[in-house]
Amino acid sequence: MPVGVVDSGLCNLFSLMNALKVVGADVRRLQHPTDFDAVDRIIIPGVGSFAAGMEKLQERQILSSIQLFAASGKLTMGICLGMQLLCSRGVEGGSVEGLGIVEADVVELVTNDRSLPVPHVGWNNFSDVSANPLLMAANLSAEPDFYFVHGFHVVPRVPEIAVSTVEYGAPVVGAMARDNVFGCQFHPEISHINGLRVLKAFSSYTC
Amino acid sequence: MLKKRLIPVLLLRDGQLVKTTRFGDYQVIGLPTYQVERYNQWAIDELVFLDISSGKKYDGKRDDLRIKNLTSVKEIVTAISSTCFMPLTFGGQLRNMEDIHGILESGADRVTLNTQAFHEPELVRRSSDAFGAQCIVVVIDFVSTPEGPRVCIDRGKTTTDRAPADWAREMEENGAGEIILQSIDRDGTYKGYDTETLKDVCDAVNIPVISLGGARTAKHFIEGINAGASGAAAANIFHILENADRQIRRQMNRAGIPLRSIDGTIETLEQS
Numbered sequence: 001m002p003v004g005v006v007d008s009g010l011c012n013l014f015s016l017m018n019a020l021k022v023v024g025a026d027v028r029r030l031q032h033p034t035d036f037d038a039v040d041r042i043i044i045p046g047v048g049s050f051a052a053g054m055e056k057l058q059e060r061q062i063l064s065s066i067q068l069f070a071a072s073g074k075l076t077m078g079i080c081l082g083m084q085l086l087c088s089r090g091v092e093g094g095s096v097e098g099l100g101i102v103e104a105d106v107v108e109l110v111t112n113d114r115s116l117p118v119p120h121v122g123w124n125n126f127s128d129v130s131a132n133p134l135l136m137a138a139n140l141s142a143e144p145d146f147y148f149v150h151g152f153h154v155v156p157r158v159p160e161i162a163v164s165t166v167e168y169g170a171p172v173v174g175a176m177a178r179d180n181v182f183g184c185q186f187h188p189e190i191s192h193i194n195g196l197r198v199l200k201a202f203s204s205y206t207c
Numbered sequence: 208m209l210k211k212r213l214i215p216v217l218l219l220r221d222g223q224l225v226k227t228t229r230f231g232d233y234q235v236i237g238l239p240t241y242q243v244e245r246y247n248q249w250a251i252d253e254l255v256f257l258d259i260s261s262g263k264k265y266d267g268k269r270d271d272l273r274i275k276n277l278t279s280v281k282e283i284v285t286a287i288s289s290t291c292f293m294p295l296t297f298g299g300q301l302r303n304m305e306d307i308h309g310i311l312e313s314g315a316d317r318v319t320l321n322t323q324a325f326h327e328p329e330l331v332r333r334s335s336d337a338f339g340a341q342c343i344v345v346v347i348d349f350v351s352t353p354e355g356p357r358v359c360i361d362r363g364k365t366t367t368d369r370a371p372a373d374w375a376r377e378m379e380e381n382g383a384g385e386i387i388l389q390s391i392d393r394d395g396t397y398k399g400y401d402t403e404t405l406k407d408v409c410d411a412v413n414i415p416v417i418s419l420g421g422a423r424t425a426k427h428f429i430e431g432i433n434a435g436a437s438g439a440a441a442a443n444i445f446h447i448l449e450n451a452d453r454q455i456r457r458q459m460n461r462a463g464i465p466l467r468s469i470d471g472t473i474e475t476l477e478q479s
């Protein structure tokens with residue numbers, strides 16, 4: 001079951017592709033629309049700003065490839081910025097339309113608390129992942145820590161999106177799930193053992 | 208809740224890992240890629256590599272040296288990031304967008320800017336806009352002077368007239384996502400952090416501040432966190448003191464500092 005990793009040229013795929021190989025996945029790089037035919041699940045990674053991310057996807061002309069893939073019911077996962085790009089709209093770098101696969105907005109993370117700096121950087125934990133079938137399938141340790149590094153966060157528009165939150169002042173969406181579409185705000189490829197467990201689960205998951 | 212971070216800083220000089228005292232007195236420790244897998248086994252939360260190689264002070268006439276060094280540095284970044292499943296920050300000698308992009312492309316999750324940020328604050332802005340603020344870490348080195356702490360650049364060779372707290376604020380305004388505050392006076396002395404300056408800088412900004420310079424014992428790390436740092440870093444101990452990582456971690460936990468739970472090694476994943 002080959003896993004495709006969307007290569008938009010915005011960020012390095014190194015860590016992610018390596019991590020996927022370590023957990024035994026057959027990994028392919030997706031650069032052109034035709035590349036999507038060879039895989040049965042895709043990951044959209046992401047580092048950078050929302051506006052720059054969408055611009056890169058547009059340049060590569062793979063926006064609709066991703067949208068069609070998700071719409072066809074195949075497994076689709078966004079990581080960090082990639083999770084944010086799945087949403088309807090983001091504000092980083094100007095108000096920009098996202099992929100629109102998940103009805104949600106990406107807004108600035110504000111804590112109004114000196115002891116909680118922004119961006120949200122470091123290891124934070126979920127206390128409850130039961131809403132997310134993928135995280136449940138990953139056999140995570142109790143209160144698992146993952147590495148987060150982001151200054152914007154996802155706010156769903158509809159209740160159908162199952163969210164798992166981490167505590168940072170207020171609850172912040174750390175992961176989301178809706179049918180075949182998943183999102184991890186954290187970076188599984190640099191979250192040590194728990195991150196690798198999530199990637200392993202994704203590579204063998206069946207909806 | 209967000210945990211505090213324990214961060215080894217590894218200094219690279221001409222391709223070798225070194226230990227320093229007050230930014231001088233280089234002692235070679237070994238090769239960075241020797242037993243890279245070890246880094247996964249360390250009970251730490253993030254890796255920072257700083258390239259402090261010689262002869263790379265930016266000089267247009269010797270661009271060939273700089274490019275050659277940068278290429279080998281990228282190879283090191285790639286080697287480490289391909290086996291290390293935790294965050295990797297890499298910096299030192301980065302001068303422009305191309306350098307930054309190159310390091311990120313090679314596998315680093317974040318980059319550091321120091322001297323160039325001082326000469327060209329707009330580079331912080333531009334790279335922050337392009338790659339995201341969370342990717343851009345500004346390192347602020349400082350020394351004590353009769354007028355108070357002052358920012359240094361060029362690996363300590365030049366003392367500026369800026370105070371660290373003030374400079375940190377300006378870097379935050381320019382889009383820096385994090386600050387690493389390093390005391391040159393304390394570097395390698397094992398006397399603990401300069402917590403007074405650290406507190407001033409932490410109070411001045413709303414972005415995370417990592418403390419570096421002088422730490423050796425758990426007490427030092429705890430003092431740094433209590434002064435407001437989001438993470439406590441050390442450049443000269445993890446390779447040298449056996450089990451420093453686990454001992455320090457245990458004591459920090461006992462002092463009530465929240466750290467990520469270390470559970471399982473990468474090897475155990477094969478069995479799960």
